[in-house]
Amino acid sequence: MLKKNFRMILDFEKPIVELEKKIAEMEEYARETGMDLTEDIARLTKKVETLRKDVYSKLTPWQRVQLARHPDRPYTLDYIQRMAGDFIELHGDRYFADDPAVVAGIARIEEFRVVIIGQQKGRDVKENLYRNFGMSNPEGYRKALRVMKMGAKFRMPVISLIDTPGAYPGVGAEERGQAEAIARNLLEMSHLPVPIVIAIIGEGASGGALGIGVGDVILMMENCWYSVISPEGCAAILWRDNAKAPQAAEAMKLTAPDLLEMGIIDRIVPEPPGGAHWDYDQAAATLKTFILEELRRLVTIPPQELIEKRVEKFARMGYWKE
Amino acid sequence: MDWFKRKKGISGNERKSIPDGLWVKCNKCNEIIYRRELQKRMFVCPKCNYHFRVTSKEFIQYYFDEGSFREFNQNIRSVDPLKFKDSKKYTDKLKEAQKKTGLNEAVVTGDATIHGQPVVTAVMDFFFIGGSMGSVVGEKISRAIDRALEKRVPLIIVATSGGARMMEGALSLMQMAKTSAKLARLSDAGIPYIAVLTDPTTGGTTASFAMLGDIHIAEPGALIGFAGQRVIKQTIGQDLPEGFQTAEFLLEHGFVDLIVARQEMRATLARILRILWPINGENGKSREKLETAGAAANPEVHSDNSSPPGTGRQTAG
Numbered sequence: 001m002l003k004k005n006f007r008m009i010l011d012f013e014k015p016i017v018e019l020e021k022k023i024a025e026m027e028e029y030a031r032e033t034g035m036d037l038t039e040d041i042a043r044l045t046k047k048v049e050t051l052r053k054d055v056y057s058k059l060t061p062w063q064r065v066q067l068a069r070h071p072d073r074p075y076t077l078d079y080i081q082r083m084a085g086d087f088i089e090l091h092g093d094r095y096f097a098d099d100p101a102v103v104a105g106i107a108r109i110e111e112f113r114v115v116i117i118g119q120q121k122g123r124d125v126k127e128n129l130y131r132n133f134g135m136s137n138p139e140g141y142r143k144a145l146r147v148m149k150m151g152a153k154f155r156m157p158v159i160s161l162i163d164t165p166g167a168y169p170g171v172g173a174e175e176r177g178q179a180e181a182i183a184r185n186l187l188e189m190s191h192l193p194v195p196i197v198i199a200i201i202g203e204g205a206s207g208g209a210l211g212i213g214v215g216d217v218i219l220m221m222e223n224c225w226y227s228v229i230s231p232e233g234c235a236a237i238l239w240r241d242n243a244k245a246p247q248a249a250e251a252m253k254l255t256a257p258d259l260l261e262m263g264i265i266d267r268i269v270p271e272p273p274g275g276a277h278w279d280y281d282q283a284a285a286t287l288k289t290f291i292l293e294e295l296r297r298l299v300t301i302p303p304q305e306l307i308e309k310r311v312e313k314f315a316r317m318g319y320w321k322e
Numbered sequence: 323m324d325w326f327k328r329k330k331g332i333s334g335n336e337r338k339s340i341p342d343g344l345w346v347k348c349n350k351c352n353e354i355i356y357r358r359e360l361q362k363r364m365f366v367c368p369k370c371n372y373h374f375r376v377t378s379k380e381f382i383q384y385y386f387d388e389g390s391f392r393e394f395n396q397n398i399r400s401v402d403p404l405k406f407k408d409s410k411k412y413t414d415k416l417k418e419a420q421k422k423t424g425l426n427e428a429v430v431t432g433d434a435t436i437h438g439q440p441v442v443t444a445v446m447d448f449f450f451i452g453g454s455m456g457s458v459v460g461e462k463i464s465r466a467i468d469r470a471l472e473k474r475v476p477l478i479i480v481a482t483s484g485g486a487r488m489m490e491g492a493l494s495l496m497q498m499a500k501t502s503a504k505l506a507r508l509s510d511a512g513i514p515y516i517a518v519l520t521d522p523t524t525g526g527t528t529a530s531f532a533m534l535g536d537i538h539i540a541e542p543g544a545l546i547g548f549a550g551q552r553v554i555k556q557t558i559g560q561d562l563p564e565g566f567q568t569a570e571f572l573l574e575h576g577f578v579d580l581i582v583a584r585q586e587m588r589a590t591l592a593r594i595l596r597i598l599w600p601i602n603g604e605n606g607k608s609r610e611k612l613e614t615a616g617a618a619a620n621p622e623v624h625s626d627n628s629s630p631p632g633t634g635r636q637t638a639g
Binding site for chain 2: 170184191251319
């Protein structure tokens, strides 16, 4: 199962990983000595499966937040690489700069020519500095919009992958209109005359996420979070204490099942056992299946009806009494 | 002593409220002003022009014709979909805010006139949980947009808000998408929307309807931005430039069209509306005739109209 030697292990993953290590050692030992350990290994393997099911069936919201942020989790480009053929990345917002925190481009997925956009985190320090930890500046939103509009011109559906700890809170970002860039995307995406499929693949932090998050269908992978603020931000405001983030995560109802119940997302995309970081290929294959199902359905809807339905979809969101 | 721990910033929604007492000290220049005098001056400091934060009631009084405001949808109220609780239950917080402000929610919507010109308006109230946007604020603003569309009159939103309301989680976030999507319809129908940005307008409110006006007008000195100043300071590890995120800063960077003093706002709005949306039209033509004429002169405006039947410009052709 382990694909890399230096995988980061979360606390609740430890018992599983330790058992797996033991199995690997036994296999190694059996090979070296020629001893027959098949039965023991089978017994332990079964135990791992049970344990895994047990741990992952009762994840707390905070544990899901940790999985969503797992440094080994597949990112936008990992999915694009596995889902799409002939991806051509495009650059720049045509006004100011190219924002590496957002990836945008054109590609093919099976029978579709598509536009793919998504927030991109870095895998190590150097890459994270380059990608700004997946926190986009206004240029990122404007680049995404430019490419989406181009796609619409050529009748290409849009796939948008969300994974960001938030829009970048910097001086330059404010000077160049972070709020306007996000607001503009909300308005334009609500009226784009081609199908838009949104998938939350990691973190969905507030306006930073929503800025590329208006679409006909909102998919959410199993171990992601999506809310109005990060659990830490919520804890800092409400309890003046970042360490209360686990409680905040609980209170905010930010997991996929919560959001499905509230009508904010449409479908939950199952992840491989233990989370997407255990098997990139399987995670991408499942996501691709879901996206294709939605695209095949959406392309049959006339553009005007599509837009109407999209606006109405968001208009229905919320709870009140009168 | 919670009192001393209260932090500066927009989250403390009791701060900078309309001050009680006979005499009032200006938040900016510390001038002591007679309350009656301040009231007469629409809560603008006579010495330094500081615009005090005021409630929706005052904004309605200052910006629209006297007695013209007719509220609608006032009985839409918040529920507690998340069963949210921190030091207090969300439902208690709502009750408290309702008691304190006499309002049901952080936005008041209605019909009004400006120099006789009909408009639909949504006026936010910062004193109701920091003017934060939850489901009800989003819904009331959306319905105000629908009404402007239906009546074909201009929309004026007076924004003052700390952003999206945390206690409704992702539902609050979705109100940004909801209001923006509705504004797209209004825009497609060719009906003007003027956003008036007052102190403070931040977070999810700025990143949705507040930045989507055909024209953006700000009150002088208003704090307008996306991210909170404390967060930005923490991120960049240095002090923020002077005047950062003020109305003047936004004007300089191209995100606000005009900065208009409170006393001038109604007249300015009236001037803009007379040009964008003349009720009596030019040369005595009615508004409808004017639109028809415009349709004939600019057929392309209508041919690419992507709004649905029944909401678009019906006068075309």
